[in-house]
Amino acid sequence: MPTILAIESSCDETAVAVVCDRQILSSVVSSQIQTHALYGGVVPEIAARQHVETINPAIAQAYGESGKTWAEIDGIAVTTAPGLIGSLMIGVTAAKTLAMLHKKPLIAVHHLEGHICSALLADPTLEPPFLCLLVSGGHSSIILVKDYADYQVMGKTRDDAAGEAFDKVARLLGLGYPGGPAIDKIAIAGNPKAYKLPQGRIKDFPYDSSFSGLKTAVLRLTQKLKGDQDSELPIADIAASFQEAVASALASRTIKCAIEFNLSTIVAVGGVAANSALRSRLVTMASEHDIRAIFPPLSLCTDNAAMIGCAGAIHLARGETSSMNIATRSRLNLEECQSLYN
Ligand code: KG4
Numbered sequence: 001m002p003t004i005l006a007i008e009s010s011c012d013e014t015a016v017a018v019v020c021d022r023q024i025l026s027s028v029v030s031s032q033i034q035t036h037a038l039y040g041g042v043v044p045e046i047a048a049r050q051h052v053e054t055i056n057p058a059i060a061q062a063y064g065e066s067g068k069t070w071a072e073i074d075g076i077a078v079t080t081a082p083g084l085i086g087s088l089m090i091g092v093t094a095a096k097t098l099a100m101l102h103k104k105p106l107i108a109v110h111h112l113e114g115h116i117c118s119a120l121l122a123d124p125t126l127e128p129p130f131l132c133l134l135v136s137g138g139h140s141s142i143i144l145v146k147d148y149a150d151y152q153v154m155g156k157t158r159d160d161a162a163g164e165a166f167d168k169v170a171r172l173l174g175l176g177y178p179g180g181p182a183i184d185k186i187a188i189a190g191n192p193k194a195y196k197l198p199q200g201r202i203k204d205f206p207y208d209s210s211f212s213g214l215k216t217a218v219l220r221l222t223q224k225l226k227g228d229q230d231s232e233l234p235i236a237d238i239a240a241s242f243q244e245a246v247a248s249a250l251a252s253r254t255i256k257c258a259i260e261f262n263l264s265t266i267v268a269v270g271g272v273a274a275n276s277a278l279r280s281r282l283v284t285m286a287s288e289h290d291i292r293a294i295f296p297p298l299s300l301c302t303d304n305a306a307m308i309g310c311a312g313a314i315h316l317a318r319g320e321t322s323s324m325n326i327a328t329r330s331r332l333n334l335e336e337c338q339s340l341y342n
């Protein structure tokens with residue numbers, strides 16, 4: 001397998017890594033979370049400007065720590081879609097410059113394919129087919145990984161992504177940004193059965209989700225509780241009940257899909273896969289059905305460049321490279337990821 005230097009800058013992390021096969025030689029992630037926390041969410045213009053400042057030091061650090069020379073690096077992989085255009089452009093410009101300067105092939109990578117590949121880095125024995133629950137700030141999908149670079153999206157969200165729902169509900173409860181870790185933490189002290197909240201089922205689409213109704217239900221609940229009592233809101237109980245609804249919805253849909261398609265392995269990736277309730281639900285339900293559940297460590301669940309390098313290596317090994325003229329795209333279906341290659 002080739003050695004790849006990879007760049008990821010689709011949202012608010014500037015990340016650079018060097019990977020060889022499924023081994024991470026170096027991985028640098030420069031997070032902008034503290035900057036965006038001041039605004040309660042990612043501000044695209046600020047994100048792009050910060051990528052400009054951090055990209056070169058991140059490349060220098062990842063290259064230096066990898067122990068490889070440019071002669072030993074076989075290609076430059078970069079996320080080109082989907083994501084924030086201004087943010088993507090910084091990483092793509094850097095990748096094209098490195099590819100031209102060092103005469104290496106450029107390999108464009110779909111961000112979601114990168115997330116799927118984080119599972120391959122976490123477990124070197126993992127081989128397709130498997131089912132992937134991809135839950136992050138921008139996506140909530142159940143993806144059938146039929147083979148390397150061969151995906152079928154079985155279910156997705158009709159409105160908010162799971163992470164978006166965590167962030168919005170946390171803001172509503174005054175818990176700050178990012179909301180997922182804050183809710184996860186406070187929910188430990190709460191009763192997940194305190195309030196029954198909707199799980200966002202979509203009629204006739206068993207693997208799709210809707211989280212906007214759940215978010216509205218939490219809003220109504222807090223308004224009602226504020227009206228009912230003079231004492232403080234039972235924030236821990238509300239957080240635990242909300243988390244329970246999301247975890248139960250996602251875990252049951254994933255396991256149902258795995259059973260239906262006869263898959264013996266599921267993986268959960270993306271920032272929300274760090275959620276403790278979701279993990280324990282998936283582990284319990286998977287073991288009840290003799291399904292293996294794989295969770296990459298948190299450093300691979302959230303945005304990073306190692307996962308982009310792993311996807312890039314798979315494509316380069318298949319002889320798939322991208323044009324130096326490739327454009328960034330804010331949206332691109334995962335099933336269309338082959339359009340990134342010549
Ligand atoms: O994958 P990620 O780092 O970035 C995107 O590509 O979006 O995911 C970020 C999302 C945020 O919405 C954050 O609130 C959520 O992941 N998150 C969590 C947890 N840790 C991060 N959600 C629930 N529980 C957590 N422990």
Ligand code: ZN
Nearest residue numbers: 111115136303
């Ligand atoms: Zn992501």
